[in-house]
């Protein structure tokens with residue numbers, strides 16, 4: 001599925017947002033569906049040039065994304081939203097986060113830009129529905145624990161907001177599919193937060209693999225070691241819910257559970273009810289790169305099996321503690337995911353004529369060494385180019401073109417994570433039909449494709 005160049009609008013009334021969409025639509029059709037339309041065609045100060053953003057979730061990554069959008073001159077952050085007013089207790093002990101510090105960041109940013117030095121225009125909310133109800137907001141960020149991504153994204157799509165949703169796109173495969181359908185139905189733009197796609201060297205590594213520089217690809221290898229913030233918490237007692245932390249709204253669609261600070265802020269990723277351990281945390285980035293390089297980003301593996309994963313027997317956290325599984329694509333390319341090896345890599349690719357390692361931050365490494373300098377010819381495969389994930393999203397909000405990581409691709413990358421977790425949980429070989437999005441040999445595995453949200457929440 002490809003939304004490239006498609007003009008997406010199915011609203012009849014003329015809101016500020018639809019005006020913006022229509023202006024963009026004219027520009028796109030005039031230019032014949034380009035990947036990126038230069039901002040100059042809108043005019044620097046044109047009303048259609050500004051994208052009003054609401055930031056939902058202002059914790060560890062929420063504030064990073066907020067700052068990423070503040071750095072873009074054509075963005076106006078009008079609202080921040082979090083169930084936590086403010087506290088320490090996130091990934092690092094000195095991180096002080098929540099809606100109040102986020103609101104301060106926004107107001108100080110715009111104060112510095114104003115002649116008077118006074119700006120108080122950013123509103124703060126604890127209920128995301130109030131952000132979605134605002135007609136003057138064009139786009140929202142969804143930077144919440146994974147168990148909230150689907151509900152908030154679907155409600156946002158229903159109100160016509162464009163969405164920057166963090167990785168992993170979903171908590172379950174059924175949720176991901178529902179998100180794809182909602183984005184399509186309401187004609188909104190969604191960028192998945194797997195921002196490494198916008199790193200030049202990662203794109204180039206994927207291009208080298210796609211263009212056969214390592215020969216016929218045999219396998220992709222991903223290393224997911226233990227997470228540094230997952231300290232063992234053995235016997236634990238429920239804690240008092242902090243004042244000005246809306247715990248019921250934090251739990252939302254997840255089953256009720258007694259409060260503990262390490263259940264919530266940042267460490268939610270180590271719980272099955274809210275996330276999927278390292279498989280979905282770092283794995284969501286790694287598998288996104290693998291799928292891009294293998295050209296499987298609209299499908300997925302057909303076979304998945306556990307290769308020695310470990311799960312906690314006691315303590316607070318219950319998501320997989322040692323990730324280890326093997327998958328295979330229809331063309332027999334293997335995906336090996338284990339806990340040991342070079343953990344600074346997005347992935348390593350091995351082929352009949354060499355291998356290539358794609359580190360997160362540094363230069364590509366290959367055998368033969370000359371491979372990394374190989375020039376990709378004009379008639380070869382060139383992948384989507386984006387230099388900045390936020391910028392790419394904003395450009396697509398204006399042009400209605402397909403962003404670099406649209407919902408379907410985000411869904412398929414998250415699917416690899418979920419398939420791995422299901423196979424590791426059941427500890428048996430599973431056969432997957434990527435078209436039907438069902439297992440063909442295991443009813444119990446099929447029951448793990450979805451979860452019932454806690455009332456009153458629904459997809």
Ligand SMILES: NC(=O)c1ccc[n+]([C@@H]2O[C@H](COP(=O)([O-])OP(=O)(O)OC[C@H]3O[C@@H](n4cnc5c(N)ncnc54)[C@H](O)[C@@H]3O)[C@@H](O)[C@H]2O)c1
Pocket residue numbers: 056057058059060061062081082083084090091097098126127128143144145146148166167168193194195249250251252264265266267268281
């Ligand atoms: N792209 C990346 O590199 C990257 C990096 C880190 C995290 N993430 C993703 O970002 C998401 C958030 O992770 P994090 O590390 O920021 O977690 P976090 O716990 O630090 O932040 C989540 C915030 O959401 C708030 N929240 C929870 N429910 C809410 C609700 N219903 N309404 C409003 N606010 C609510 C929490 O109070 C918290 O402040 C996760 O999906 C994670 O995978 C992406």
